[in-house]
Amino acid sequence: MRISLLVTELSMGGAARVVRDHAEAFAHFAEVREVVFNRADGVDYAGGQVTSLDVTGGGSPRRRVAGFFERATRYRAFKREWRCDISVSHLEGAQYVDLLSRGRAKRVAVVHGSILGNEDISGALGTIRRHLLLPLALRSADAVVAVSRDIARELRTMGVRHPRVINNFFDLERIRALAAEPLAEVEAGIFGSVPVIVTSGRMAEQKNQAPLLAILADLRQRQPCRLLILGDGPRRGAFLDQVAASGLSLSSPWTGLDPAADVHCLGFVENPFKLIAASDLFAFPSAWEGFPLALCEAMACGTAVVSSDCPTGPREILAPTNAEPTQPIRAAEWSDHGILMPIPAKDRQPTLDAWVDTLGQLLADAGRRETLAARGLQRVHDFSRDAIVPQWEELFRDLLRK
Template structure:
């Protein structure tokens, strides 16, 4: 069934990231009139005739300036819309712009909320909560990427009847095809067993805990390697921590590749799946999420996953039949993967002894590394669960939203 109404997408930029990837994926199925960007970066393949940029800002522009610019973004957006238009926005600043622009042009504003609104804004919670309370209830519809995100929105005053949960979509065959791409020079890493994680090098992802856990595992598994995919502002802290832990550390823009390293920081990779698909385990120590793309993508690669039970998303993915409000305090061997206690949002030094949760994670990873049957079980279950998020299924929910 075709979508009858004229609609547009709005997002901060297409520089990279989970929300941007979701938008690009659904573009293939839903044909918008325009894709509006608040900033000028485009790092994804997109028909540039669809794109219209609302400012000269970039990802390097001061965030405070971009926040102050929200009314002007909104005015510029409204000048390009008709009253009958529908605008679907992704990410918070774009969501605020979308709703505010209704003051100038009476279009329909649909906003996509991708992060738990309480745990996901450390340090900025009061300001963010205030803006959400002002703007989000004025949207015509709010798309939450998980039940946990929906609950956090309700607690901040968004009417429940305005919220619909739509999980992120994934091109399963495409991901699985990309796992077969040759590794070329990176082949040397995978001569040994590998733990892998993927995500921005940022506080949210908690990678410093994984480095400390990995150091403990190396005592029993000297050939084990750790691969970390992604870039971000914690780059130098994580490199230094890894080296101070006594781990021989490869950095993508500094070192010559060989199999002699313990930890491999490989930066941003256009095809992360060829690495993920060859690992023993995908380990996800995030401190908070909305609905983690990397987790489902790893499962589509057929890799067993071990994830923090953070708010929100991992429990809904790995234990869909259990109450999503539960937060485990011990290892939980769930239906589709292993859920682990969440770490505190607190940086650690190399000389600090492992905390109780880190020891628990190390013991659980050890069990999975020595138990081939358990890994094979979770590999198969991961593939089965990934099918539930197949893009062809999820896109029907988006079509319903845009038609109704």
């Protein structure tokens, strides 16, 4: 069995990490190739056999359209020459290229994030993408995989028949081993004197880190605490400016390190797990998701989690048996595996107040944090590699039998 994993790029991002994990896992029962649009755009998660189509993006609308067709032509040639059996496309651009390339290989489209909740799909072009182009690409695939149950529900409303839910998986033993590594001296200085709330994720609009500053400022009026932010991205500069404007003290590699600072923004770190494990709480304020890696990894580190009830993923992970609300929640929803919160927004003070109250309660109650952390760790075993990878192998073998 020969499986091609097509993705726009293998640089920083959850989907790229998933492709890398899939390549490693699928190699136990198939030959696997990772294919990217243009290797020069970055391959941060390389490790397997990566093939580049060597077609750059950007430019005028006409140039971008021409680039899609050129990628499709080259990908069709790759599949034919490599005698690919199954082509798995990750992310919207890759799904258009896979649609245009056709060929004998069975086509599997993987949807990593909420489509209806994605605020980046907006305007006239967003309407065309959401209601015409994406449904066309997905309906033409031999199988569509949603990484969360609520994405599958969205897909059904778009006319995609029988999407299969296969959650992201995690190497729990590796995460626990990395979480147990000792802190460097500069890292250890962040912990011990006051409680630490940590968040992890790409610094982008979707991850919604900015409201955490207002939450921290209010929370610090009640009790000492600090915020640790792990991750980098296009919003880093704007976020650092917001910290400076907030009156909170800042420690970062770009502005200078200060272990006593209120906000520690460390950017990308090789091992975030030991920092998450050392923290008192993990806060996840995203505006929209798919099946969030960072949330499950925090649970695997043994840290209690508080997450926005955004579309999609956190509710399925933290409260799989809870009744689903018909409207966005306005207060904390305590579940067996973590706490769901309204999406925090600086212009909606009640959402910030709810976060302040809930984080304050947890910081003051070590026993409650320990209980949530233990239950979260138990829950994340449902998404282990051994639990999830066989679902992929079954899907592939079913497709090849048709």
